[in-house]
Amino acid sequence: xxxxxxxxxxxxxIQALRAVAVLAVVIFHLFPSRLTGGFVGxxxxxxxxxxxxxxxxxxxxxxxxxxxxxxFWARRIRRLLPAAFTVLVFALVGTLVILPWSEWKQGLREIxxxxxxxxxxxxxxxxxxxxxxxxxxxxxxxxxxxxxxxxFYVFWPLLIMTALLISRVLKRSGKAQKxxxxxxxxxxxxxxxxxxxxxxxxxxxxxxxxTPTRAWEFAVGGLxxxxxxxxxxxxxxxxxxxxxxxxxxxxLAAIIYSVVKYDSSVPFPSFTALLPxxxxxxxxxxxxxxxxxxxxxxxxxxxVQWIGEISYSLYLWHWPLVVLYPVxxxxxxxxxxxxxxFVIMLAIAWISKKLIEDPFRSRNFWSASARSYGFAITGxxxxxxxxxxxxxxxDSKIEEAQISQAPYxxxxxxxxEVDATLGMRSWPIPDQVGGRDAQAEEWxxxxxxxxxxxxxxxxxxxxxxxxxxxxxxxxxxFATHLLQGLRGAFGDEYRILPLTLSQCPVVDVAVxxxxxxxxxxxxQSHNEKNLGLIQQISPDVVIVADATVTTFNxxxxxxxxEDRSEIYREAVDHSYDDLAQAxxxxxxxxxxxxxxxxxxxxxxxxxxDCNDEKPPATTRALQEFKLESAEEHGFVTxxxxxxxxxxxxxxxxLIGNTLTRADGGHLSSRFSARLSNIFKAEVGxxx
Numbered sequence: 001x002x003x004x005x006x007x008x009x010x011x012x013x014i015q016a017l018r019a020v021a022v023l024a025v026v027i028f029h030l031f032p033s034r035l036t037g038g039f040v041g042x043x044x045x046x047x048x049x050x051x052x053x054x055x056x057x058x059x060x061x062x063x064x065x066x067x068x069x070x071x072f073w074a075r076r077i078r079r080l081l082p083a084a085f086t087v088l089v090f091a092l093v094g095t096l097v098i099l100p101w102s103e104w105k106q107g108l109r110e111i112x113x114x115x116x117x118x119x120x121x122x123x124x125x126x127x128x129x130x131x132x133x134x135x136x137x138x139x140x141x142x143x144x145x146x147x148x149x150x151x152f153y154v155f156w157p158l159l160i161m162t163a164l165l166i167s168r169v170l171k172r173s174g175k176a177q178k179x180x181x182x183x184x185x186x187x188x189x190x191x192x193x194x195x196x197x198x199x200x201x202x203x204x205x206x207x208x209x210x211t212p213t214r215a216w217e218f219a220v221g222g223l224x225x226x227x228x229x230x231x232x233x234x235x236x237x238x239x240x241x242x243x244x245x246x247x248x249x250x251x252l253a254a255i256i257y258s259v260v261k262y263d264s265s266v267p268f269p270s271f272t273a274l275l276p277x278x279x280x281x282x283x284x285x286x287x288x289x290x291x292x293x294x295x296x297x298x299x300x301x302x303x304v305q306w307i308g309e310i311s312y313s314l315y316l317w318h319w320p321l322v323v324l325y326p327v328x329x330x331x332x333x334x335x336x337x338x339x340x341x342f343v344i345m346l347a348i349a350w351i352s353k354k355l356i357e358d359p360f361r362s363r364n365f366w367s368a369s370a371r372s373y374g375f376a377i378t379g380x381x382x383x384x385x386x387x388x389x390x391x392x393x394x395d396s397k398i399e400e401a402q403i404s405q406a407p408y409x410x411x412x413x414x415x416x417e418v419d420a421t422l423g424m425r426s427w428p429i430p431d432q433v434g435g436r437d438a439q440a441e442e443w444x445x446x447x448x449x450x451x452x453x454x455x456x457x458x459x460x461x462x463x464x465x466x467x468x469x470x471x472x473x474x475x476x477x478f479a480t481h482l483l484q485g486l487r488g489a490f491g492d493e494y495r496i497l498p499l500t501l502s503q504c505p506v507v508d509v510a511v512x513x514x515x516x517x518x519x520x521x522x523x524q525s526h527n528e529k530n531l532g533l534i535q536q537i538s539p540d541v542v543i544v545a546d547a548t549v550t551t552f553n554x555x556x557x558x559x560x561x562e563d564r565s566e567i568y569r570e571a572v573d574h575s576y577d578d579l580a581q582a583x584x585x586x587x588x589x590x591x592x593x594x595x596x597x598x599x600x601x602x603x604x605x606x607x608x609d610c611n612d613e614k615p616p617a618t619t620r621a622l623q624e625f626k627l628e629s630a631e632e633h634g635f636v637t638x639x640x641x642x643x644x645x646x647x648x649x650x651x652x653x654l655i656g657n658t659l660t661r662a663d664g665g666h667l668s669s670r671f672s673a674r675l676s677n678i679f680k681a682e683v684g685x686x687x
Contacts, residue, residue: 013287014048015308016299017280021045022311024259026318026345030338037262040276042145043217043269044255045315047280049149050156050221054185057160058178058225066164067157074369076153077376080312082360083352084146085379087316088115091139092383094320096390098327099139102659104394105433107138108387114143115383117150120209127205127514142319144209151211152218159184182226189219193271200270204517213269217277224281244286251282267517307346313357314349321345397429405431405658405670407488407677414643414655414678421652428657431670438662440669442483442498449480449502452526457533460498463491470539473498474530475506478592479545481666486543488676489684494540499533501526503554505546506579507626509571510556519556527575531582541687542583544635545590547665548626549619565618572626576633586687589630590638591623592667593651593660636686643678 021044028038060067088111095107113122123144163184167177196213199206207213258276266272298304307314325341326332333341408414432438443449448460462483463471471494473479473486479500487496503513504523513520534542551568558564579587627637644660645651653660655671662668667675 011287012300012305013283014052015305015311017044017048017283017308018311019299019304019307020255021048022314022318023307025315026342029319029322030333030342031335035259036264037259037266039268040255040258040262040273043273043276044280045145046148046152046214046217047221047224047277048284049152050218051224051281051284052221053153053156053218054160054222054225057157058181061160061164061177061181067161069157069161070369072157073153074372076150077372078361079357080146080150081376081379083313083316083356084143085115085383086352086356087320088140088143088383091320092386092390094139094324098324101394101430102434102653103136103138105391105437106136106435107140108391108394110138110140110143111387112384114140114147115380115387117143117147120144120147120151120211124206124209127203127209137323139320139323142315146316148209148211148214152215156218156222159188178226182223185219185222189216189223192216192219196273197270200267201517204267204270205514207270208268217269217273220277220281221284224285227285247282248286251279251286254279254282310346310349310353313352314345317348317352318345321348394433398431398433405674407674409677411643411678411682414675415646417655418644418646418652421655422646422650428654430654430659431657432659432662432668434659434662434668436662438659438668438670439666440481440484440662440672443477443480448498449477449500451498452501452522452529457497457499461495462487462498463494463496465495467493467495469494470537471496471541471543472534472537472539473500473543473545474534475500475544475546476504476551477502477666478547479543479590481592481662481669481672482543482545482590484669484672485667485675485679488673489679497537497539499530503550505551506544506575507546507551507568507571508575508578509551509568511551511554512556513554531578534579534583539583539585541586541588542579543588543590544579544630545592548591548623549594550665552619552622565622568622569625569629572629576629576635580633580635586636587630587634588636588638588683588687589626591627591640592665593640593644594620594623636683638683643675 021041024035024038024041024044026038027035028041032038057067057072060072092108092111095104095111099107110119110122113119119140123141160181163181164177166184167173167180170180172180192212192215196207196216199210199213200208254275258272258279262268262272299308321341321344322333325337329337331337408417436444442460442462446460448456451457451460471486471490473483473496477500480498480502483496483498490496501523503511503520504526505511506527508524508527510519511523512518552564555564555568558567623639623641627639630637641649641651644655651660658671658674659668660671
């Protein structure tokens with residue numbers, strides 16, 4: 001590339017890096033097992049944005065002595081919002097027309113968050129909210145990174161203006177003023193990186209999305225703007241050329257390594273993000289578009305530059321298509337489907353750039369800042385209003401569907417309704433939408449899931465509080481989700497005391513909590529405390545229930561499934577031994593139905609086509625082992641899979657119009673309540 005082209009701002013290495021970044025993300029989403037680290041493409045984008053925006057702002061400061069915020073933000077609006085709003089409208093229609101009722105509410109909420117550019121914070125909140133951790137991906141989940149970028153565009157010029165104000169207070173100008181800006185960015189970079197490492201250690205799930213853990217990546221790009229580039233070094237010396245070639249190829253190798261080798265087990269963003277971030281900065285700094293040995297050699301090609309040009313639209317459009325493809329095609333994305341879908345993505349991205357991005361950016365009509373701001377406000381309000389209205393309509397339809405639902409009269413009645421439901425070829429409106437609203441009220445309203453203190457034990461008492469008969473319920477959230485049914489069955493006879501702790505199984509294995517990489521040490525002490533409390537209370541019956549599949553998946557520090565399975569089995573026997581020795585009364589072990597996210601992703605036309613996937617042989621074997629071990633220890637056992645599935649093991653997500661699951665594993669509150677007569681008939685005589 002000539003220096004004339006360089007002066008016009010045509011940075012081929014930037015376009016090449018954009019192409020690498022968007023291809024990494026798209027391929028990762030199409031074939032997640034083939035390119036496990038493709039998610040780092042977002043980090044490449046962040047560094048590029050930090051470099052370009054900081055360079056622009058520094059030039060404006062040098063030219064005018066200040067930053068014209070109104071003009072800057074208006075340009076960002078014209079550049080980004082037209083295509084972003086278009087995809088949001090597409091996602092809104094796709095959610096309401098193609099996706100099932102069960103996913104409307106969450107999808108619409110995320111569309112609102114994306115339209116207002118706080119989707120990253122919404123996802124961060126969900127990631128640490130155990131109730132929302134199993135939400136399916138919405139059509140706009142990828143807007144989290146766009147939200148981070150928009151927040152950067154708002155606060156970065158304000159940060160630089162703050163540095164300018166500090167300079168003026170200190171009466172610094174020229175180079176000294178620029179140094180003040182530099183040190184402010186250094187402070188942001190270091191403090192954000194430290195925050196990223198610490199936050200990832202505490203809660204890796206939320207750390208992935210939040211702006212404070214990502215700001216340092218923009219800052220690295222910003223600091224790069226203070227360094228002389230390869231093109232600012234006339235004349236070029238052989239040693240200088242050699243250094244830039246080494247740095248450039250090293251940076252490209254760092255990006256490629258992280259894309260290929262990183263996976264979900266790598267703590268991220270944390271210090272591990274340094275590799276792709278520094279790699280991107282190195283490629284930008286060392287870019288040499290004249291040398292045939294440059295690391296950006298392949299990036300000069302027409303196809304790569306073209307993908308770089310459409311990278312923004314390609315990023316916007318790819319994710320909704322990935323989510324919708326299985327629904328429309330009737331099968332999961334395979335190799336052929338992925339390749340075909342990729343071609344479709346490229347075509348739509350090119351059309352989007354030509355018909356939406358470019359006209360808004362170049363036409364004089366939109367050059368007035370007032371029109372740009374009016375467009376932004378109108379778009380945000382319109383999209384959010386339609387989404388909010390849709391949520392209200394959904395709520396009213398569900399209220400209509402919540403007819404008086406008496407508990408099932410018997411197990412036979414439930415099984416008959418299961419068979420009838422599996423014969424339906426259309427979808428009834430469910431009595432609940434999955435998620436927090438469908439969880440047990442003992443959990444979301446009473447906050448009686450973490451019953452690990454004296455005050456919680458005094459507060460969380462159900463049934464007949466004055467009864468002389470006591471039922472103690474121990475386990476994790478899979479014990480809590482039974483409380484509606486147990487209260488309906490035994491509440492008039494027993495004082496029911498939950499001694500549960502979220503994500504803490506009775507089976508004594510070391511586990512991590514969702515969103516954390518640390519051992520959940522409080523779980524072991526909670527279980528030990530419970531044994532003492534059971535001896536102290538001396539209840540008439542103890543109900544034991546915990547999650548098998550999620551516990552198995554959250555076991556700490558064990559890689560091989562065979563070793564994990566053996567350790568889990570030993571822990572089951574050991575835990576049941578301890579419980580049987582501590583308490584000689586009646587113990588009932590209840591195994592919940594298999595985990596399943598029934599997501600109509602494969603062209604489903606009715607409940608038979610959207611059912612709880614049968615558990616893998618390994619995890620079902622563990623469930624059966626738990627039941628056998630419990631029987632050997634003299635416990636009463638209940639296998640709820642036989643309640644909610646047909647003889648062939650197909651378990652509908654809806655039984656009639658009753659939603660069976662609040663999420664991938666937990667029973668919905670209404671379904672649990674409807675099981676009360678069955679609990680009484682199947683368990684009561686054995687107490």
